[in-house]
Amino acid sequence: MQQIQLSRLSGGGTSAKSKSKTYQQKAAEAVTYLVDLFTDAVDYQPGEVSDENGIVVLEVKLLNGTSFSINIGFQRSEIRLKPNFPSGILQADFKKARHFVEDLECYLNVAHAW
Secondary structure (H helix, E strand, O other): OHHHHHHHHHOOOOOOOOOOOOHHHHHHHHHHHHHHHHHHOOOEEEEEEEEEOOEEEEEEEEOOOOEEEEEEEEEOOEEEEEEEOOOOOOHHHHHHHHHHHHHHHHHHHHHOOO
8 A cells, every 4th residue: 555655645656857856755755764773773663654734744653552743855855854752752752752753863864955
């Protein structure tokens, strides 16, 4: 099901006039990387990918069942990951997930030219 959503997000190829990638193309690439990274991470499980008012959002679930979402954005050729946590999340879970998302953002900005 994610593959269908990812292909829908990619929006086809770039035109000859525009060498820069669209937001949807960048977001589709970012989601692919994030799903792989969260799949490899011990404490996290990637979930559904959605499009909320033009912003691509990845749902992530912790092993204890708590879930949060990550808005994927771009600013000046850098990826920006904005995690959204539910109210009532345990402080330890919040801190661990927030730091992991910050580390992913740094890694993706170094490893990939957006």
